[in-house]
Amino acid sequence: MRNVGIIGVGYTPVFVSKRKDVNLAEMVSESVEAVFRNTGLSPDDIDAITFGNMQTFEGVNLPHLLMSEHIRAVDKPIIRIATGGTTGMSTLQAAYYYVASGIYDVVLAVSWEKQSEGDSQVGLAGIVMPEAMVMVQHGMDLLGGRGMGGMGGGSTGAAAYQAMSYLHHSGADPEHIDKMAALERSNAALNPYAHLRKKTTVEDVQATPFISWPLRYGHTCPTSDGATACIVASEEKAAKLADKVAWIIGVGCCTSDPSTANFIEGQMTDPADQTVCKIAAKKAYEMAGIEDPAKEIDLAELYDGFAHQSLMWLEKLGLCKEGEAHKLLDRGVLNIDGDLPTNPSGGVFSTNAIGSSAMNRATECALQIMRKIEGEHQVPKTVKKALAHGWGGLFQYVTVMILSDTPRKI
Amino acid sequence: MERKVAVVGYAMTRQASDIGVPRPIMLFELVKGLFDQMGITRDDIDTFVLCSNDFQCGRTISNVFEDTPVGAYMKDETKVEADGVMAVMYGAIRIMSGLYDTALVVGNSLGGSEFRPYLIMDYQLHPAYDRQLGILNEPVTAALQAKAYMEKYKITEDHLNKIAARLLRNAAKNPFALRGKEDATPEYIASSEYLYEPLRELHCYPFTDGACAVVLASDKRAKALTDKPVWIKGFGDSIEGYFLGDRDLSWSRSAKVAADRAYRMAGISNPAKEIDVAEISIKFASQEPIICEALGLFPEGSGAEVADRGLAEIGGEMPVCPSGGGLGAYPFSAMGLIRVAECAKQINGEAGDIQVKDVKTAVAHGQDGFCAQHNAVMVLSSEEG
Amino acid sequence: MAFQMGEETRQVQATWDVTTYNYKVDGRGIKLLADGMKDKKILGIRCHNCGTVYVPGPPFCRKCYIPIDEIAEVKDSGEVVSFAVEMADVRGNPLDEVRVSGMIKLDGSDTFINGRIQVDDWHDVHIGMRVKAVWVPEPQGNLSDIDHFEPI
Numbered sequence A: 001m002r003n004v005g006i007i008g009v010g011y012t013p014v015f016v017s018k019r020k021d022v023n024l025a026e027m028v029s030e031s032v033e034a035v036f037r038n039t040g041l042s043p044d045d046i047d048a049i050t051f052g053n054m055q056t057f058e059g060v061n062l063p064h065l066l067m068s069e070h071i072r073a074v075d076k077p078i079i080r081i082a083t084g085g086t087t088g089m090s091t092l093q094a095a096y097y098y099v100a101s102g103i104y105d106v107v108l109a110v111s112w113e114k115q116s117e118g119d120s121q122v123g124l125a126g127i128v129m130p131e132a133m134v135m136v137q138h139g140m141d142l143l144g145g146r147g148m149g150g151m152g153g154g155s156t157g158a159a160a161y162q163a164m165s166y167l168h169h170s171g172a173d174p175e176h177i178d179k180m181a182a183l184e185r186s187n188a189a190l191n192p193y194a195h196l197r198k199k200t201t202v203e204d205v206q207a208t209p210f211i212s213w214p215l216r217y218g219h220t221c222p223t224s225d226g227a228t229a230c231i232v233a234s235e236e237k238a239a240k241l242a243d244k245v246a247w248i249i250g251v252g253c254c255t256s257d258p259s260t261a262n263f264i265e266g267q268m269t270d271p272a273d274q275t276v277c278k279i280a281a282k283k284a285y286e287m288a289g290i291e292d293p294a295k296e297i298d299l300a301e302l303y304d305g306f307a308h309q310s311l312m313w314l315e316k317l318g319l320c321k322e323g324e325a326h327k328l329l330d331r332g333v334l335n336i337d338g339d340l341p342t343n344p345s346g347g348v349f350s351t352n353a354i355g356s357s358a359m360n361r362a363t364e365c366a367l368q369i370m371r372k373i374e375g376e377h378q379v380p381k382t383v384k385k386a387l388a389h390g391w392g393g394l395f396q397y398v399t400v401m402i403l404s405d406t407p408r409k410i
Numbered sequence B: 001m002e003r004k005v006a007v008v009g010y011a012m013t014r015q016a017s018d019i020g021v022p023r024p025i026m027l028f029e030l031v032k033g034l035f036d037q038m039g040i041t042r043d044d045i046d047t048f049v050l051c052s053n054d055f056q057c058g059r060t061i062s063n064v065f066e067d068t069p070v071g072a073y074m075k076d077e078t079k080v081e082a083d084g085v086m087a088v089m090y091g092a093i094r095i096m097s098g099l100y101d102t103a104l105v106v107g108n109s110l111g112g113s114e115f116r117p118y119l120i121m122d123y124q125l126h127p128a129y130d131r132q133l134g135i136l137n138e139p140v141t142a143a144l145q146a147k148a149y150m151e152k153y154k155i156t157e158d159h160l161n162k163i164a165a166r167l168l169r170n171a172a173k174n175p176f177a178l179r180g181k182e183d184a185t186p187e188y189i190a191s192s193e194y195l196y197e198p199l200r201e202l203h204c205y206p207f208t209d210g211a212c213a214v215v216l217a218s219d220k221r222a223k224a225l226t227d228k229p230v231w232i233k234g235f236g237d238s239i240e241g242y243f244l245g246d247r248d249l250s251w252s253r254s255a256k257v258a259a260d261r262a263y264r265m266a267g268i269s270n271p272a273k274e275i276d277v278a279e280i281s282i283k284f285a286s287q288e289p290i291i292c293e294a295l296g297l298f299p300e301g302s303g304a305e306v307a308d309r310g311l312a313e314i315g316g317e318m319p320v321c322p323s324g325g326g327l328g329a330y331p332f333s334a335m336g337l338i339r340v341a342e343c344a345k346q347i348n349g350e351a352g353d354i355q356v357k358d359v360k361t362a363v364a365h366g367q368d369g370f371c372a373q374h375n376a377v378m379v380l381s382s383e384e385g
Numbered sequence C: 001m002a003f004q005m006g007e008e009t010r011q012v013q014a015t016w017d018v019t020t021y022n023y024k025v026d027g028r029g030i031k032l033l034a035d036g037m038k039d040k041k042i043l044g045i046r047c048h049n050c051g052t053v054y055v056p057g058p059p060f061c062r063k064c065y066i067p068i069d070e071i072a073e074v075k076d077s078g079e080v081v082s083f084a085v086e087m088a089d090v091r092g093n094p095l096d097e098v099r100v101s102g103m104i105k106l107d108g109s110d111t112f113i114n115g116r117i118q119v120d121d122w123h124d125v126h127i128g129m130r131v132k133a134v135w136v137p138e139p140q141g142n143l144s145d146i147d148h149f150e151p152i
């Protein structure tokens, strides 16, 4: 096993709801060219590529084939990874394994989504389409109007169940979700690569209508177009190629079952239980040699499709005790200048090009550690260790990555 | 290579045009059966690598409903959307990273009964150009590729018929293959209809349901799990450009680059001599010489001679696809995994009627894209070395 | 200087059609459940190894990784594990009437089902609340045979 670090990050110039000026390949190539520009490296320095997106969102199967030239992959090894919302992190973890194994020294990880070119609702419905058909055949009212109906939680899916259960068990109030939403949107306003960039107050959030109580329209993430490219390298290569490195010192991943939002198999897990998250975090902490994450982690970038999730993940990841996250929020601990800045980038909640969303959690941590953040959301405190988190599947899949300013002792 | 990795167990479903059970049941029965046969439980697996594809499954995040059937509940799992050889490679890389000692790699595809393979391939076309024009589809591109090779090296349709007949005869002896014919002759192949000249129906892969599971282990664990580990000695993959007009279709640049990587890692300098059997993924008979030549198994442009002299027969100089390969069955995401498993079978002497004599080293190959745009190559051996 | 997007490219249409698939789905568990409802019974599958009762029943136990087929009947009453109050449709338009959908753990089962909870004032609904099924007058053997749940 050898040490692996992130040596450079490149984003598309913007993450917005519609990039009508570029096609799929052109958009993704922008991120690849950006990472080469930012690192001073060239395609010749790259040994292999890992690549991911959620392909049903654009309707192109195996899009790495289509854009092999645009991402400078010709004559190189390339692997396509896809795990849903976590795709970006799974793709970056693949790059980690590629280098840690000793097979390759410098690997480019690329993840993206161009949601404007497809129908996200079709893409999402596609997760349980066959099962939903069978349920309808057996007389289920899918929209939940009556009977044993509903895919769960009405129009926001099982997220509303999750939010409700989380509030109940944590003791947080619905207003804490508003407050977290306002905090993250205001962080996003400082980040040039965020999609929804508007300084937002709690009152602004509270002015948005409820979709499924306790979730408001202002608690939900946008759909975005954008791409991210990231170069990882072995310790030896990093010393030659980079001035600053964010070391990947812990990786973890866990999956459970698709039952949370799928009626057909018997739902087994309370969506706010998140044992998967705890298992994934435990693995990553063990690998990173972290005993007390609440003390040792300086910054967190969490995958929050809905604003309550940031609070929930903080607890499940052991960054605070269960039921404490909203107290940290109230005390300002989660602010950019707080003790545990949480989603200084604005999170997935503000920018969601799905395939790249989980990778962006890690790249943001890396840039914070390297102090190379473009924009105003660089946290004032020194970041030694940061945690990046991804969430996906049908509520059942969690990835965790710990980044550090110093490599692991091996 | 820091750590060595071996194939320590494998199982495949029968490959069928309709396997008759839903995907989760197929996967559960396959993997549970493999665990029982190996005397292990799902707790013996450190990491799960699934190989499937959202378009093939008609499902966004296809692994969502595959996790529990393969035993990944509350485990580390990831999904590769590419050929099965890529998935085995990624499983091996995960073990080589030192974080895991065992990996289960599972690929599946229901191209026989659930989706239409040519349509799924259409979704790989450029959405704003090729898909709009509607000229290209998979057999058309294959016919272009076939012509490019045949014109350049003066080989005839009769040679393609010989290749296809050999593969169908092999497949007839492979109890897992979907389509075989014991007494297939070139004339029999020639009697099938043209799809796109020069390709006839029996030159093309059959639409197939199937799944395959492979257990990998580090050198540390391998010997505890089997007394016949098959070592992964080398692997490599490579991609080329998308537009067919930019490529010389008479050979496969990416297969050559991939093979070079795999051979370098495996320490193979003369593949034609050192490799005892090849299991390659071809979708059309015309791809066999192109891929074999890129893999250095036969000299460039030797397609006619190889077919005429029967060099690729089970008893020939360089047996290619004793299983019947892609003409016997082509279950997309499981295809490359089955090639790896067939290599392991050959090395372990478990191949029954399709056994090649004295196999020490075997090569498995997988492909993605039109005219095999992306190729993956893996070298397996009985020797740990 | 802020990034300026270029000119719009041409837009073309193409489809990804999920109706071109012939999906096979294991519907045994859901059929068992639906069929039983004709007699106002709620049927699931118990794992003979760990005792977990799944409603609807899957073909194998996720935890034990063994095939399971032991039919288990559970009660039509249970506890609210979580709930949501739907106030708008997917497009964000307010609904005429809010409705409460619950995640309910039926007595005797280890899993949850979803169902509508009928109450006069949704503020009365809370996690841990006991509810029971209200059946339609003439059950047909399908999942709409329970019209809704109401507080006990």
Ligand SMILES: [Zn+2]
Binding pocket: C047, C048, C049, C050, C051, C052, C061, C062, C063, C064, C065
């Ligand atoms: Zn059990």
